[in-house]
Amino acid sequence: MDFIEGLGLLAGICTSSAVIPQLVTTVKKKKASEVSTAMFVVLLTGNALWVYYGIDKKDVPIIATNIFTICLNVAMLFLKYKYKDND
Numbered sequence: 001m002d003f004i005e006g007l008g009l010l011a012g013i014c015t016s017s018a019v020i021p022q023l024v025t026t027v028k029k030k031k032a033s034e035v036s037t038a039m040f041v042v043l044l045t046g047n048a049l050w051v052y053y054g055i056d057k058k059d060v061p062i063i064a065t066n067i068f069t070i071c072l073n074v075a076m077l078f079l080k081y082k083y084k085d086n087d
Helices: 003-029 037-057 060-082
Strands: none
Touching: 003 060, 037 060
């Protein structure tokens, strides 16, 4: 892995991890009323397009970090659904 690829991977990890505090807060409070479903749907769409782009360019950091982000976004939407009656 060269420096630029490593930098891309680090950047992707940082942006992908941004949703983790929201996930933790949602689990702790068992409440998700403040979470925007539309925002996560838009993020999922963008991440899926990034994965497609990464596959086309054979860019592992783009593919890996966006698949990770998709998993986190799906988890957040699951929690939004799970805790909908707690709001």
